[in-house]
Amino acid sequence: MPAHAQSNWRADLALTSVRAAGASRVTAAAISALAQQQIGPVTPILSAAGTLAGDSVAAAQILMGVNWLPPWTDRAPLDFGAVVALYGIAAGDRGQSRTGYARQHWLDDRGGLWFGGAVSQVDRANSFASNTLDVGAWRARGRTRITATVSTTSTTDRAVFANTPLTAEPFAPRLRVADAAASLDFIGQRFDVEATAGVRFGITRVEGTQGFAAAALGLRVGRFVRLVVSGGNQLADPLRGTPSWKYASVGVRVASARSTRVGVPRGRAGPALEAERMFGGRVRIVVHAPSTVTSVEIVGSLTGWQPRLLDYEPEGWMILLDVSPGPHRLQVRVNGGEWRVPANLTVERGEFGQRYGVIVIP
């Protein structure tokens, strides 16, 4: 099966003022970079971040992850991932976290729901285990997306709640909290905005509540460059062993794309499709569905609206057609299932309520 890679990367240089729970405010120069490369259903991710504060406090973090969308889960994608994060502070503190997660998504063309969970192990001076269950929903309209999540986390790491409005019961072996959050992001022509707000409740052996809110505003100053201003407060994350903190930051981001979100599928799209006019004038259509499926069909104006079966070749599922130049509308389906728009084509709604992919063939 061919590899179809799509990569995203970003680098940030910022001046950040951070106050971690229980610590004094630190102003630091921060540099971070993230890269992800989609290879078929797998997306490896690598990020690194470093900060250098005015009083010579320095910290660094490396995060390595991989996200996998199994090829057989086209209708309701399963999403698996694993992340290893390593951090170090110049004063000598070192730590490591290892997290594995899984999510089950249900999608339509504009949004979706998910249910999932994660387990993690954090190694600092001691080792701590945490697990999370979460449910969420998202909806996109135009350039705006709204997401809501509810989660509950159980952890043996008491320290993350230190110096917060949440009070952990002394000597409790395991603590549980619940979070509810909503976020909105908007991608405009000249600027984009991300905003998140929510609340954490103590559930088991923890009392109190803690609100949180954060926002980021990006102003486009070039094709890949944005000025970013952000601030807010971040909740402690037992999965990573990070404390709660408040921050304000201004910096520059250079990115290959607007967003490097991982693990939130775009919508219930069909496999990608390519079209190539060959010598002799016929058009070769290739649909990139896994070799493990039993049938792939296309239908559209280029087939006279008669479903046509594709044959599996080394390059993918393929068919040669006599296709006139111009715009064409089509759908694909796998294993005799639902007709869908290929993931990489422009979506057009037809007058019969169906959605079609549009492709212009010269």
Added chain:
Amino acid sequence: MMIRFIAVRAAGALALLSAVAASVAAQQPRVPADPASVPELRAEFERATSLGLPTGPLVAKARQGYLAPASPARIRDALRALTDRMVTARTALSPVHSELELEAGAHALQAGIPARVLRDLRAADPGRSLTVAIGVLQELVVRGVPLKQATASVDAMVRRQMADVVIASVGRNVQGDVASGLAPSVAMDVRSRGVLSLPQAAVTGPAVAPTTTRIPPQ
């Protein structure tokens, strides 16, 4: 699928195969081979013919409707609307070069592209087929590029007599940029500047060399 227990005989096996084929067929919408012969739709085809319009686009639309599946009444309404749009497109694109161009114009009108835009494109180069250019324009608009910007870019390429393969490549690259997260209008600006900086080339008609209409997968 219905499971039947039946004696192992040749006739019985054939009957079983027929039953399976029938049940599979029943799951798929029935698309008439000749929609023009369907009583509910015949009048629309006759109307199009009386107006001097080709019926090929109506056949395609009817098949699309049956596949959806849509009711005969809904298909009939769609055919009537398509005929009306083809009349408007014929006027805007006069002189029309081909049935494909007329159909592309009708689809563009359905996507909300005004007739005056088609008229202006025709005026930009009366001698060439605008099928691909109109298709790219519609694709850009559907994708989110503002109409004014998309029109200006496609119009400029037509006036400079860019080949269809070049115009189509702009639409594809914009699509790739948008898929990667650039705002549609920004993506259009970037690609148009790149294409319009190429030396002017004479129109050679449909590409005769193989071209790769590769669209990066999502």
